[in-house]
Amino acid sequence: MKLAIGVDLGGTDIKVGVMDRPGVLLKKATLPTRAADGPDQALDRLAEHIRELARRLGLRTDEIAAIGVGAPGPIDRDAGVLIAAPNLPGWENTKICPRLSVALGAPVSLENDANAAAFGEFAHRIAAGERISSMVLFTLGTGVGGGVVIDRRLVRGSYDSAGEIGHMIVEADGRKCPCGQSGCLERYASATGISATFQERGGAAVQMTRDICSKAERGDPIAMGAFDVAAKMLAIAIINLQHLLNPELIALGGGVAAAGNVLLEPVRRYARELTWRLVDDLPRIELAVAGNDAGMLGAAALALTNQQ
């Protein structure tokens, strides 16, 4: 039995999963990151945890086929180094792959976490019997991230910076973004963006997207309007993806997608209303299904692919 380990390295938690084929989780666990204590202790505990997992499965760690780590970028994928991450202060230039592969004797590869999540969503659907070869995942959280799968392969880009869907410009000269652009999708369709629209239109200062969502469910026009703006901007991004890549599926994940139909219905309506009339080639638009496991699923699946 060939086993792969997927790791999703976050600012709060480290998620670890064991898979015997892409997209199927045998076992999972969560460790605290204790980010402020620096990378050494975290990587030591992670290695020890993986050793323990292997022991329980009756394996030596050098019998693990592949270990994949998803981490917030930017990363140097070839070197397996985390360059920097806003929610992992003090972790600059952490040599994740070299350290773990020496500690465990198994091949370790590093991926951008949003790209890993997109490939995890894809692998999860394939494992469940879905027949797709191309999809785009939008991860709608505090910001908007994502990833692109074409012909069953993750699109990484020439500087490993593909899939930065949140910074597609959907409104020329629109809202200023901290990235330096104006009119980024993220400014409208993230939790931050929805909250900004809500307050801009006179809604009370509420902190959580789920509160605005509850209001929208109860018919509050300002809350509904905030989701409507997010949905229209998402629809424009989806239409642009459709024309450029013609993927089969758009999956909406992340905390904001927990709004379910409050978000999904207007996104579908706008996409159908605003797209062209020439060919009916709009992709399916669905909620993501792999949830919080997507990152580790994808990291493991990509690590296995890298071994082939």
Add this chain to the structure above:
Amino acid sequence: MKLAIGVDLGGTDIKVGVMDRPGVLLKKATLPTRAADGPDQALDRLAEHIRELARRLGLRTDEIAAIGVGAPGPIDRDAGVLIAAPNLPGWENTKICPRLSVALGAPVSLENDANAAAFGEFAHRIAAGERISSMVLFTLGTGVGGGVVIDRRLVRGSYDSAGEIGHMIVEADGRKCPCGQSGCLERYASATGISATFQERGGAAVQMTRDICSKAERGDPIAMGAFDVAAKMLAIAIINLQHLLNPELIALGGGVAAAGNVLLEPVRRYARELTWRLVDDLPRIELAVAGNDAGMLGAAALALTNQQ
């Protein structure tokens, strides 16, 4: 020697080229399409021309490794059928591949002409020694078309409708497009779009982009403004491509790109001005180099790939 034939089927001309490796043309010729006389006579003349080409090269037609045809879409690629084309009236449902492969005894494959041109530009650059694996070609003509190459492969999309770059929305609620959308790139950056901006701003009714270009070169502010709008919209589309796919190169081709620096300089300036400040991952932006040969080069190169 394995030879491939590339065909670019247009409303006016049929271009035919012979290649012994992707991106390198040994010989080329042009036949009139005589579109109004229907597909039978055109395909008969094309088959006869290919027979004659093979004869001169001392080959039987069934020794040709692959024949690739690029045609204006929509096409049914699997069946090798041209479904319809605005500038080939009466050619609906022409069985291009079945007819040519029976007539010639060689494998024939069909591609969308804009996608073929993108792959031709890519193959041409690779043959010339350039080391790239991803690029996007914008074909700026009466409309705006294009094609996407990722990891050395053409992105065709799930309904073969990828690369419709002209219909990316760059201005929400912008100019109406005959396709049914509003704010398509094509409405600003095609010859038609540049002409519309020029007249909208009070420029005299001139028909040709090259006349507006000459005026812009002489410093006419209205003409310069029309190219400026096209350039800004192209820059937004390029930034969106950058974030989504992070390609190495954007190539600008088609009749409008003959404007050279009148177009290229403001596109580069806007792209640099409007893109994010987080990572310097803007692709190179250049004029296309394969010119009118791109379609047949790409059709042949893709046909060879299909045989592998």
